Amino acid sequence: xxxxxxxxxxxxxxxxxxxxxxxxxxxxxxxxxxxxxxxxxxxxxxxxxxxxxxxxxxxxxxxxxxxxxxxxxxxxxxxxxxxxxxxxxxxxxxxxxxxxxxxxxxxxxxxxxxxxxxxxxxxxxxxxxxxxxxxxxxxxxxxxxxxxxxxxxxxxxxxxxxxxxxxxxxxxxxxxxxxxxxxxxxxxxxxxxxxxxxxxxxxxxxxxxxxxxxxxxxxxxxxxxxxxxxxxxxxxxxxxxxxxxxxxxxxxxxxxxxxxxxxxxxxxxxxxxxxxxxxxxxxxxxxxxxxxxxxxxxxxxxxxxxxxxxxxxxxxxxxxxxxxxxxxxxxxxxxxxxxxxxxxxx
Amino acid sequence: xxxxxxxxxxxxxxxxxxxxxxxxxxxxxxxxxxxxxxxxxxxxxxxxxxxxxxxxxxxxxxxxxxxxxxxxxxxxxxxxxxxxxxxxxxxxxxxxxxxxxxxxxxxxxxxxxxxxxxxxxxxxxxxxxxxxxxxxxxxxxxxxxxxxxxxxxxxxxxxxxxxxxxxxxxxxxxxxxxxxxxxxxxxxxxxxxxxxxxxxxxxxxxxxxxxxxxxxxxxxxxxxxxxxxxxxxxxxxxxxxxxxxxxxxxxxxxxxxxxxxxxxxxxxxxxxxxxxxxxxxxxxxxxxxxxxxxxxxxxxxxxxxxxxxxxxxxxxxxxxxxxxxxxxxxxxxxxxxxxxxxxxxxxxxxxxxxxxxxxxxxxxxxxxxxxxxxxxxxxxxxxxxxxxxxxxxxxxxxxx
Numbered sequence: 105x106x107x108x109x110x111x112x113x114x115x116x117x118x119x120x121x122x123x124x125x126x127x128x129x130x131x132x133x134x135x136x137x138x139x140x141x142x143x144x145x146x147x148x149x150x151x152x153x154x155x156x157x158x159x160x161x162x163x164x165x166x167x168x169x170x171x172x173x174x175x176x177x178x179x180x181x182x183x184x185x186x187x188x189x190x191x192x193x194x195x196x197x198x199x200x201x202x203x204x205x206x207x208x209x210x211x212x213x214x215x216x217x218x219x220x221x222x223x224x225x226x227x228x229x230x231x232x233x234x235x236x237x238x239x240x241x242x243x244x245x246x247x248x249x250x251x252x253x254x255x256x257x258x259x260x261x262x263x264x265x266x267x268x269x270x271x272x273x274x275x276x277x278x279x280x281x282x283x284x285x286x287x288x289x290x291x292x293x294x295x296x297x298x299x300x301x302x303x304x305x306x307x308x309x310x311x312x313x314x315x316x317x318x319x320x321x322x323x324x325x326x327x328x329x330x331x332x333x334x335x336x337x338x339x340x341x342x343x344x345x346x347x348x349x350x351x352x353x354x355x356x357x358x359x360x361x362x363x364x365x366x367x368x369x370x371x372x373x374x375x376x377x378x379x380x381x382x383x384x385x386x387x388x389x390x391x392x393x394x395x396x397x398x399x400x401x402x403x404x405x406x407x408x409x410x411x412x413x414x415x416x417x418x419x420x421x422x423x424x425x426x427x428x429x430x431x432x433x434x435x436x437x438x439x440x441x442x443x444x445x446x447x448x449x450x
Numbered sequence: 451x452x453x454x455x456x457x458x459x460x461x462x463x464x465x466x467x468x469x470x471x472x473x474x475x476x477x478x479x480x481x482x483x484x485x486x487x488x489x490x491x492x493x494x495x496x497x498x499x500x501x502x503x504x505x506x507x508x509x510x511x512x513x514x515x516x517x518x519x520x521x522x523x524x525x526x527x528x529x530x531x532x533x534x535x536x537x538x539x540x541x542x543x544x545x546x547x548x549x550x551x552x553x554x555x556x557x558x559x560x561x562x563x564x565x566x567x568x569x570x571x572x573x574x575x576x577x578x579x580x581x582x583x584x585x586x587x588x589x590x591x592x593x594x595x596x597x598x599x600x601x602x603x604x605x606x607x608x609x610x611x612x613x614x615x616x617x618x619x620x621x622x623x624x625x626x627x628x629x630x631x632x633x634x635x636x637x638x639x640x641x642x643x644x645x646x647x648x649x650x651x652x653x654x655x656x657x658x659x660x661x662x663x664x665x666x667x668x669x670x671x672x673x674x675x676x677x678x679x680x681x682x683x684x685x686x687x688x689x690x691x692x693x694x695x696x697x698x699x700x701x702x703x704x705x706x707x708x709x710x711x712x713x714x715x716x717x718x719x720x721x722x723x724x725x726x727x728x729x730x731x732x733x734x735x736x737x738x739x740x741x742x743x744x745x746x747x748x749x750x751x752x753x754x755x756x757x758x759x760x761x762x763x764x765x766x767x768x769x770x771x772x773x774x775x776x777x778x779x780x781x782x783x784x785x786x787x788x789x790x791x792x793x794x795x796x797x798x799x800x801x802x803x804x805x806x807x808x809x810x811x812x813x814x815x816x817x818x819x820x821x822x823x824x825x826x827x828x829x830x831x832x833x834x835x836x837x838x839x840x841x842x843x844x845x846x847x848x849x850x
Contacts, residue, residue, distance in 0.1 A: 208529040215526035
């Protein structure tokens, strides 16, 4: 029993951290934005950096790049706002300050042109992009969401192992021994043979910040030996997909919206895919405007190519407001995440 | 940051906003939410060395009124000042001849907020505006301001004021093409709406009756003096920009035009306004009104010496001077056994740009032993050695 309780507590801590740490600069999305920008796909890149900054309002590089793209599309006020957001994160970043200076000079030029009625054709303003997200500073250690998610899935394995151990202990009548914490911890930690974690792995850093559970916890589970960047991009794009799906819904872009559903998606009420799509189209286009918000999403990996996103869905039209807890399951189809199940969460 | 502030204040000190430094006690009170008040608040933030706030206000101003050229210029200056790259008003464009004009616009617009129109005073011109007029417009050329007076409970009081542009070369029009705005008392004779109007004149135009009989007497030439709006790409023009017309921002003339009554609303074009207590204007009014009444009495007496004593040596009517006119009058009077003159509907306004000259209009009911007629008459009275004398006379409403 104690084993189960303590693990539950620990699991809860992990989950909580995993969710709160979703607000880190989403690296994969960021890189996608840089790539789009470098290929001159300004509008798409801008959309990506809007998402980046929406996810993490403290992502200085995201704000800077968003500003650069806003300037390139002629949205000077937007660019000005974004740069000042970047400077709110940190004042002393030279490249951001120099972008702001360039932007002000251009805006001054435009203002004078308006003042003197001498419009001039100027090339789009080019502000410097940040190609990389700077490493978080030591004073502000950021929790790595994906490592935590990995740790979480390892923890689940561990629970399974522990449960087995407990059951075998129970059956062998050694429960009393188990109830002395220290010993149980020692004996339990030896039960599964996890590989030793790398000394400075984000997961271990993160877990150090957790409050110590009442009974001694097992040693933090190590991340599996996978390539971290790949893992990260997979995890992030599942949530990104859900957000993009909600955006398509909000903008009543039915084709884009339907495009998020996988080939194996099961339409509710045994409807055919075709009639379900027709009904969705009708429903989505009926209101004058729709606003769908994805609130406090929790991402869970269900395997290498399968993930679950549970979130609070706030759906609003001019005459209706509906708040639901939703659970969406996505699988990888090629490089993209597709929705295979969408239902109300319990 | 420090350096850029100093530079901003340097630009302020160049004359555009010299009040900014001088008027620390003069709290800028800006009540309404007009583009001008936003501009003033922007400059107020510059004074407070809050460039960030100034930029914020300027952002909202140019978003709302992108064609407000002065606002754009100030915004350009703020941005360059933030970069520490502003050395003078209009920065890199300071040599543009338009920069001076915009600087003037800044000066007069700000002047209005530093020196607010005196409370409970009226321009000395307003002796007795027409009974049937609800509005009097008084333009102060020096301040680039149109003051709107409305009658409330029988009293004339200030109802609002608006930035205006006048002729490129200032007030006192005297010849065709001199690009000056007349000084005097005028009225709107017609209305030209947008459909018939060159876009250059904005949303609506009201031609004035320049030259009037006083202008003609003085040999002033020219025509086509209007009150009108601005082209679409221009919120306001510099203080001195027109060919002589009085130019209001479109949104101002749009709201004002419901007050404009053709042939009825006096439009006083002044170089500057002397504000006086209504009591002072009223005492002048009473003295002048007594003089007018005495003139009718003396005319009714058919005693030509008494009657002619009201006329100035400088009197003229049409081509006639006093001597020729006097001869005619005496001859006519000799043929009459009695005369009875009554006047009603008297209006009296001091004429801007003239010393102690009043324009007086009334309905004249003239009856005599051998002739009677009714007419609307206009006279110009001047205070000469302490008494009011008639210097010009003629039928009213035939000036345009």
